[in-house]
Amino acid sequence: MTTVDDQSVGMDYLESFPKKFLRVYVPLGLIIFFLLFPFYWMAVTTFKPDAEMYDYEKYNPFLIAHPTLEHIKKLFVDTDYPLWMWNTVIVSVSSTFISLFASVCAAYAIERLRYTGSRYVGLAIFLGYLVPPSILFIPLAAIVFQLGLFDGNLALILTYPTFLIPFCTWLLMGYFRTIPYELEECALIDGATRLQILVKITLPLSLPGVISAGIFAFTLSWNEFIYALTFISSSENKTIPVGAITELVNGDVYHWGALMAAALTGSVPVVILYSFFVEYYVSAMTGAVKE
């Protein structure tokens, strides 16, 4: 890494600032503007009173003349939004913990117990990662209905792990692989059981991996849409994405202020969590691809 820096300092001498400005900063600025504009627009609309929102002649649409919390208040008081938020938190947290538990056990068994056929099981789990929810939701709806889980949080808590476990297991297998065998052998000689080794040696050493998998799994379940849309029917059981899209639109009347407020307040918790764990999130995302 240091050599990269040294080399680019050397290259920078050859390049004048205006040239680098044109070559790097201008395109970078344009792309970042494109990527961030929808968020800006979301935030501006959330705090803009209705009178300004639909009158571009009198007010500059990019600015807010009289900021208001009216839309957020409407969202929290007149709709089931607080319940949606609560459901989303419950579902995301539970499915993340279930998936982490199952994945840690499975990844350890595949990577370290190396039972007969573990390689093929590892491969099968990776293939499971490639099965998209869009082809599973119809049969899953039938199963969820048969099991009597329809229209409840449990339907989501039990089905989200289907896309979280393959991902987490795959990621954790990579982390477990980096832990030297010698450490486990020492512990085995000292009379530790496999469970003790997992809890006291492997897990602490691969804590970054567990955090990465957990953060990524949490954001994935917070974002999930198609299962929640299919398996949940009553308003008080919905998650934020489903509630926002189904309950805030009455026929042809779009409450843009409330919709944007829901989009903003529904994104903020994930973004806050992400901002604390950016490095872990990135390593989860790239780790799953690099293997």
Add this chain to the structure above:
Amino acid sequence: MAVLAEPIAQPKRSSLWSRAFESRNCLGAMFMVPAVAILVLFLAYPLGLGLYLGLTDTKIGGAGRFIGFGNFVSLAKDSVFWLSVFNTIFYTVTASIVKFAIGLYLALLLNERLPFKSMIRAIVLLPFVVPTVLSAIAFWWIYDSQFSIVSWVLIKAGLLTRYIDFLGDPWNARWSVVIANIWRGVPFVAITLLAGLQTISPSLYEAANLDGATNLQRFRHITLPMLSPIIAVVMTFSVLMTFTDFQLIYTITRGGPINATHLMATLSFQRAITGGNLGEGAAISNAMIPFLVAAILLSFFGLQRSRWQQGGRD
């Protein structure tokens, strides 16, 4: 010494061996139980059930009859189905190509020496982190026919005379959802490719510099070949996610106008859940599988090939 230790070590070794046997397979099986139970019940079983449902005329709330390939025969005559196949392919191909181009360009830009580099990287990834449906709602509002900010800016700049009907016209709507998909997908491609770029040894570039290689030559003969394995994997994931996309379309257009943006995923939802024809919906989902497998094989092996051509591992 060795002779003395032998009688004591002997029984211990055999118990150790039996413990080792237990820890290999029995213990392995025990550790696998939670993951396997969930994956078999909610992943493998539905996958099989879906294949079967596609061959029945199951409706919501009623058991179906086995009708063989009846659903597929009727779908083959269904112009809406073929339109959705066209839309899915158009959506996947255009969005993936642009995502790859912008993503690679952005990764190269982020690989430069920049102030606040890690902060810029964190910001770039935001569209991927924020729930897709919620950012899609923002796009829906940006594409509004009366109050679109894009139309307003273009009119003020004198480039247009009237508001663009983003979601009312079939081709406008197709391009609009493609742009929203690109917006969401570029960060993933860029950040994962950036991770790949950072593993390329700078000494390769130094050697090329000494040999008088131009920027373009260094990109063509060092960056691209070194990056091709990771490009293959990233684009496979990207194609997979785009092909099976549901959220963006459902939020922004619901398949409209006149089915012009229906993807196979949204059409199967409409037929199965909204319309109640589980069997027909499952048949549409199943029709995605061959395309999906082909797309994976094409993007994965097609790009992977360049790896062994350069003498890399498999």
